[in-house]
Amino acid sequence: MDYYREHRNEFLEGLKAWLRIASISTLPEYAAQVRRAAEFARDALADAGLERAELIEGTGHPLVYAEWLGAPGKPTLLLYGHYDVQPPDPLEEWKSPPFEPEVREENIYARGASDDKGQTWILIKAVEGWLKTQRRLPVNVRFLIEGEEESGGGHISAYVASHPPRLAADAAVICDTEMFAPGLPTICVGLRGIVYAEIEVEGATHDLHSGVYGGVAPNPLQAVAEILCALKDRDGRIRIPGFLDRVRPPSPKEKEAWQRLPFDEQHYREKELGVSQLTGEPGYSVFERLWARPTFEVHGIRGGFTGEGAKTVIPARAVAKVSMRLVADQKPEEAAEQLRRSVAEVCPRGVKAEVRILHSAGPSLVDPENPLVKAAA
DSSP states (O other), X not given: OHHHHHTHHHHHHHHHHHHTSOOBTTSGGGHHHHHHHHHHHHHHHHHHTOEEEEEEOOSXXXXXXXXXXXXXXXXXXXXXXXXOBOOOOOGGGOSSOTTSOEEETTEEESTTTTTTHHHHHHHHHHHHHHHHHHSSOSSEEEEEEESOGGGTOHHHHHHHHHOTGGGOOSEEXXXXXXXXXXXXXXXXXEEOEEEEEEEEXXXXXXXXXXXXXXXXXXXXXXXXXXXXXXXXXXXXXXXOTTTTTTOOOOOHXXXXXXXXXOOOHHHIIIIIIOOSSOOSOTTSOHHHHHHTSOEEEEEEEEESOOSSSOOOEEOSEEEEEEEEEEOTTOOHHHHHHHHHHHHHHHOOTTOEEEEEEEEEEOOEEXXXXXXXXXXXX
16 A cells, blocks of 8 residues: 555646546547547556556547556456546536545546546556566456547447457456545445437428417427427336336345445435435435436436526427436337437327437346356455
């Protein structure tokens, strides 16, 4: 541990430098910054003592690869992280600029600090500490760090499918998760999948004046609201037929383990979320709703007039951005088709609706009794 104490400030400044790079993968205008972040990761891996540190080019943003295979006969770990980040909007909600890291009360605040540059930096520095002090690792490692986790992951999906020998490993360690509480080491064995979509509703061929056509013209914004409320009711129940049929419930052993976690629901609600009440599917605990139940969320609605002042327009079209988080045994393709069918069934008269799938990924669940999980624990 002396190595980490001696280099603490250096490591912190290195993380800050990485966080200052606005690697927003979903916005084309930030492509140069995304590449800078990839190059930063490659250089950090090389400086840590790993071999073959390089960028892997392809469709989309580059992957970053490095390896150390100097432990013959020992297991190989594939270490995954991502260097891209979400857009920081709304900027007025930030107490400090999103790409100017600031430490407050032993926490570092910046876009990407906890998703996922911070955790990836920990993995890099953990390996560096071993190589700089012991000159070797107890296991073999391969790093694969992507730049499209926040925008679909097309490049890494294609690369993993087409280059299995290069990524051969006994286990993959994904660092895009969190510790449950300070001082409580945590192994996350499950991740929810996702289907992200846009629901576009069209009414008239052009915008209409409500003073002239209000009362007879279909309103796509109203229709979007009706569709969304039909897909998920006021009590938090998802009403998409067949969507919940495949859901695998958590085992009694898992639920028992969750009950032992140090959790104060009031503190979680007031301090972490800052809300007056938790919502969600009735009949399930907070942990079940967070970790073992699928979700349907609305992320944005676009249409009509949203500027200051008044404009009595009936918009010709409206768009809702939505996602469905998937749990064990659910299939993205099936969930997407269920969404399409449901939207078609509940679409109000006078408008037409189209569902566009932007990206999707399946859920993952590892048996907690897996020998490698138990060894890590």
